[in-house]
């Protein structure tokens with residue numbers, strides 16, 4: 001469907017689409033002024049921007065949020081919430097505000113300057129405070145999200161993480177936040193406009209996505225471009241806080257790998273860090289404005305991206321909101337569709353155009369994940385060879401992923417003995433580095449200052465969990481063998497490690513009587529005599545896990561036998577060589 005069926009495209013002969021509000025408003029001052037502000041800022045109070053605030057300020061400074069000159073004044077904020085307009089009458093869909101806590105706001109005078117600093121402490125801008133006020137966040141949630149229910153993740157984030165005070169005022173930008181990652185893909189609106197002009201592009205369709213590009217997406221983009229006689233800007237949505245976006249590097253490499261499948265000089269790739277708010281149509285149109293400010297004439301919105309699950313038809317919601325509020329926007333906007341692969345036609349078609357009775361092939365993200373985990377192939381109708389290779393590098397099959405085996409059990413239960421034999425067996429296999437984090441070793445090297453209080457035991461387990469998560473993330477094997485008597489912190493560690501590779505909880509369930517009878521270190525005797533306080537099982541609790549993957553009672557069995565139970569589990573889960581050589585499938 002060409003754009004003109006939805007929203008009248010901007011007729012724009014010979015020039016790129018003008019910025020929203022008429023001109024690109026860049027807020028970076030020149031070098032001399034920046035140096036002057038830097039000197040003066042020694043006497044200014046400072047505010048350390050959060051990741052989301054850093055993303056907003058970057059868009060303000062580069063002009064991506066033109067025509068804004070800073071954070072919204074109260075009247076503009078209220079007008080935006082009520083009817084998506086600034087008081088000047090210009091369409092604006094979402095509040096762009098700076099929230100600070102009471103402790104900061106109380107010391108700030110209207111008219112004074114505030115130094116805004118990024119995560120590294122570098123001052124990126126000076127805010128001249130024109131107003132400060134306490135917003136009604138419930139009212140903002142109702143206006144922006146259409147609900148105040150905390151079940152909506154966007155509402156929940158707004159209500160739980162926003163500080164009590166909003167500051168308004170104009171910004172003088174001194175430098176942009178640093179992006180050492182993929183700097184060539186971090187183009188400002190002015191830079192991308194220059195690039196479009198250099199290439200002679202006039203009509204440009206912007207696509208946004210936060211998923212890798214596969215064949216159906218590429219066909220869809222090219223068809224849209226052809227029907228509008230336009231070129232393409234692929235605006236990849238990435239998180240401002242990279243550690244929240246675990247697949248970030250691999251995903252960007254996937255985009256780069258897909259680019260050669262577009263005709264020569266027909267597509268530009270750029271990263272967008274406009275933070276996800278899940279604010280539905282309002283958010284899609286903020287993104288449309290950013291793309292218009294980049295010079296694009298058309299915007300195809302991934303409405304699923306900005307919609308909380310279960311919120312109804314996001315595409316219809318966008319069309320309805322657009323026609324009510326954003327009719328005058330110069331960039332034309334329409335919701336994205338997905339094409340389906342019809343093998344009999346060997347073609348990709350919209351759902352509505354699938355011939356009656358024709359077989360359709362699709363693949364859910366879950367199935368893709370399962371195929372990668374087990375080293376199975378991804379079919380060529382689904383994706384490109386080079387994209388597949390990048391996905392494989394980022395998601396090796398389980399027998400090449402890192403994992404953690406976490407033993408828990410009473411002192412003397414046999415954890416260390418079994419863990420040591422397991423370490424040897426895994427080293428013998430030789431395909432991954434193995435690290436043993438035994439209770440005693442950790443207490444000596446990482447946690448020597450800790451006692452056996454509940455708080456300190458939990459801290460000890462969190463430290464072990466952190467080290468194991470780093471090992472797992474980097475493809476190694478971590479074997480942990482602390483007592484870890486508390487359920488909640490064990491679960492916390494599982495949650496941390498699970499997404500990074502495997503996590504296997506082994507409960508060494510040898511009963512207290514056996515452990516006490518063994519009393520290898522003489523500690524039980526001392527504990528009984530009260531010479532050792534807070535001794536697990538005697539004078540301190542042990543919560544048996546309800547989520548153990550393997551349970552081993554070492555009473556009367558050799559360590560070797562116990563280890564085979566763990567190894568069998570790892571084999572069943574696919575973590576120990578399956579014989580499938582995924583390279584064969586490339």
Ligand code: PPS
Pocket residue numbers: 410411412416439440442443452456457458460461481482483484485521523532533534535536540
């Ligand atoms: S915890 O609870 O997970 O932090 O404990 P962990 O780091 O594994 O340390 C347990 C080892 O410390 C010795 N020890 C004690 N254990 C339990 N309670 C008390 N009060 C205590 N004091 C010293 C004991 O040798 C444990 O080693 P293992 O290998 O489990 O026998």
